[in-house]
Amino acid sequence: MKNIITLAIESSCDETSAAVLKNGREVLSNIVATQIDLHKKFGGVVPEVASRKHIENIDAVIQSALDEANITFNDIDVIGVTYGPGLVGALLVGLSNAKALSFALNKPLVGVNHIEGHICANFIEDKTLEPPFICLIVSGGHTHLVEVKDYGKYEILGRTRDDAAGEAFDKIARALKLGYPGGPIIDKLAKAGNKKAIDFPRVYLEEDSFDFSFSGLKSAVLNYLNGKKMKNEEIVVEDVAASFQEAVVEVLVNKSIKAAKVKGYDKIVLAGGVAANSGLREKLIDKCSENNISVKYPSLKLCTDNAAMIGCAAYYDYINGRISDLSLNAVPNLKLGQK
Amino acid sequence: MKILGIDTSSEVATVAIMDDDKLIGEYTINHKKTHSQKLMPMIDEMFKSCEITPNDIDLIGVCIGPGSFTGLRIGVATAKAIAHARNIHIAVVNSLESLAFNMNLSKGIICPIIDAQRNQVYTCKYSWENNTLVSIDNISVKNIDELIDEIKERYEEVVLLGEAVDLHKDKLNDLDNIYIAPNSHKLARASSVCELAFEKYKKGDVKNHYDVVPYYIRKSQAEVQYEEKLKRMGENGK
Ligand SMILES: [Zn+2]
Numbered sequence: 350m351k352n353i354i355t356l357a358i359e360s361s362c363d364e365t366s367a368a369v370l371k372n373g374r375e376v377l378s379n380i381v382a383t384q385i386d387l388h389k390k391f392g393g394v395v396p397e398v399a400s401r402k403h404i405e406n407i408d409a410v411i412q413s414a415l416d417e418a419n420i421t422f423n424d425i426d427v428i429g430v431t432y433g434p435g436l437v438g439a440l441l442v443g444l445s446n447a448k449a450l451s452f453a454l455n456k457p458l459v460g461v462n463h464i465e466g467h468i469c470a471n472f473i474e475d476k477t478l479e480p481p482f483i484c485l486i487v488s489g490g491h492t493h494l495v496e497v498k499d500y501g502k503y504e505i506l507g508r509t510r511d512d513a514a515g516e517a518f519d520k521i522a523r524a525l526k527l528g529y530p531g532g533p534i535i536d537k538l539a540k541a542g543n544k545k546a547i548d549f550p551r552v553y554l555e556e557d558s559f560d561f562s563f564s565g566l567k568s569a570v571l572n573y574l575n576g577k578k579m580k581n582e583e584i585v586v587e588d589v590a591a592s593f594q595e596a597v598v599e600v601l602v603n604k605s606i607k608a609a610k611v612k613g614y615d616k617i618v619l620a621g622g623v624a625a626n627s628g629l630r631e632k633l634i635d636k637c638s639e640n641n642i643s644v645k646y647p648s649l650k651l652c653t654d655n656a657a658m659i660g661c662a663a664y665y666d667y668i669n670g671r672i673s674d675l676s677l678n679a680v681p682n683l684k685l686g687q688k
Numbered sequence: 689m690k691i692l693g694i695d696t697s698s699e700v701a702t703v704a705i706m707d708d709d710k711l712i713g714e715y716t717i718n719h720k721k722t723h724s725q726k727l728m729p730m731i732d733e734m735f736k737s738c739e740i741t742p743n744d745i746d747l748i749g750v751c752i753g754p755g756s757f758t759g760l761r762i763g764v765a766t767a768k769a770i771a772h773a774r775n776i777h778i779a780v781v782n783s784l785e786s787l788a789f790n791m792n793l794s795k796g797i798i799c800p801i802i803d804a805q806r807n808q809v810y811t812c813k814y815s816w817e818n819n820t821l822v823s824i825d826n827i828s829v830k831n832i833d834e835l836i837d838e839i840k841e842r843y844e845e846v847v848l849l850g851e852a853v854d855l856h857k858d859k860l861n862d863l864d865n866i867y868i869a870p871n872s873h874k875l876a877r878a879s880s881v882c883e884l885a886f887e888k889y890k891k892g893d894v895k896n897h898y899d900v901v902p903y904y905i906r907k908s909q910a911e912v913q914y915e916e917k918l919k920r921m922g923e924n925g926k
């Protein structure tokens with residue numbers, strides 16, 4: 350059978366990325382131009398600044414992906430591109446580029462849901478992984494608990510009702526004046542702190558709900574910090590970081606395990622930028638081994654936003670005949686499972 | 689040689705194909721700003737109707753601004769990708785010279801205006817001298833009332849055009865020395881982009897697609913605020 354080569358483009362937030370994949374799961378190249386340093390001075394991603402950087406970078410990133418894979422445009426069978434969710438201006442750069450390439454090269458186009466891409470990062474990481482399984486997707490933009498029934502077939506079991514998990518990390522990091530992005534900084538500090546030092550609330554919502562809520566926890570941390578400041582007491586940043594992270598992680602892990610049990614699965618898969626959090630990984634591995642559930646998670650480079658994961662999702666859509674047309678528009682709040 | 693022209697800098701989405709001096713197709717839509725959905729289908733449709741393929745295109749002319757930031761990026765990203773795929777050059781055209789070109793060979797001053805929000809417009813002044821379009825001042829962002837005062841005081845006869853004309857119609861209608869371009873010439877047209885691109889190509893003024901970026905004039909709001917903050921901190925630090 351002929352190999353299928355996918356060119357994938359991702360520009361939904363602050364990474365401009367392009368990748369080339371063979372048969373959906375073998376990464377021939379995965380170029381990521383990150384803008385983290387550019388947004389640091391603003392304390393978060395600024396959409397207009399991100400969009401401007403994307404358009405400066407995009408064709409050079411695509412060319413690097415082709416070069417590193419040692420192919421030319423002619424070798425491509427299908428073009429995959431993120432069309433949502435994400436920052437609309439940022440999405441439109443990658444999407445406009447991908448549509449024009451599809452037209453000029455006369456190659457089919459597949460619009461990919463970014464969250465679906467995060468799930469698919471695991472298919473690249475572990476070539477033997479097959480659906481079905483439970484997937485916990487946690488990043489700066491999303492927190493989803495999903496039943497992955499088959500390639501491209503998802504049922505959302507729960508999602509955050511307010512802040513995304515990664516967003517909560519960023520906000521707490523900002524309150525502690527630790528810089529941006531908050532996740533890796535808090536993770537690092539937490540290692541030196543006592544996670545039982547402060548008893549922050551764990552929000553489980555209704556008895557059988559798989560939804561999440563982190564805004565109450567965020568307020569509790571902010572109140573704690575204010576209280577300490579008013580009383581002129583010392584704040585042990587490491588302990589705050591460790592206790593906050595533990596409160597987030599415990600709820601994420603317990604809900605994931607409950608979802609696996611309720612749905613009868615013995616596999617939990619992590620995805621998204623926060624999947625790189627060591628506290629989350631450790632706790633999930635621990636709890637899952639107690640419950641005879643296997644755990645998978647992508648390596649760091651595949652956890653954060655990248656085009657390879659988009660290419661994998663595009664491949665499965667392509668072989669299943671799900672092709673987009675040239676009128677494809679960016680959908681900033683695209684839901685998982687929506688087409 | 690065949691040139692594909694693209695302009696999505698305003699409410700208007702317009703594309704054209706020109707073969708040397710012959711315009712073979714032009715497709716313009718001035719209906720809601722849905723460039724992302726419509727631009728590629730418009731190009732596709734025009735190519736089919738003109739019986740040409742992307743392989744036939746030798747040069748791309750694209751309007752890089754000033755104008756709507758997002759609109760510009762849709763057009764520029766599209767032009768860059770086609771040029772990349774086809775390994776051809778891009779000639780960049782600014783949105784004001786392109787509008788002025790619509791008033792080919794007219795006498796007097798031509799003053800295109802493009803909405804820059806908050807009662808401001810992107811503008812510049814042009815005139816035709818010896819069959820060539822020349823700019824007689826610099827591209828700038830101006831308050832519309834200041835621009836009107838300036839025209840009233842300084843110029844005998846000015847032709848105004850661009851989408852912002854409709855926006856400020858009430859202010860412009862009763863001025864003696866201002867003429868509004870007819871609808872056929874008032875808005876962006878990719879045929880003008882093609883012609884200007886061809887002129888630039890003849891002068892060797894073309895770019896590699898990697899080097900083409902939108903011409904925003906304005907910094908992003910976040911950058912402006914950040915610089916103001918730094919300035920304030922600098923002043924307080926004294
Ligand atoms: Zn993401």
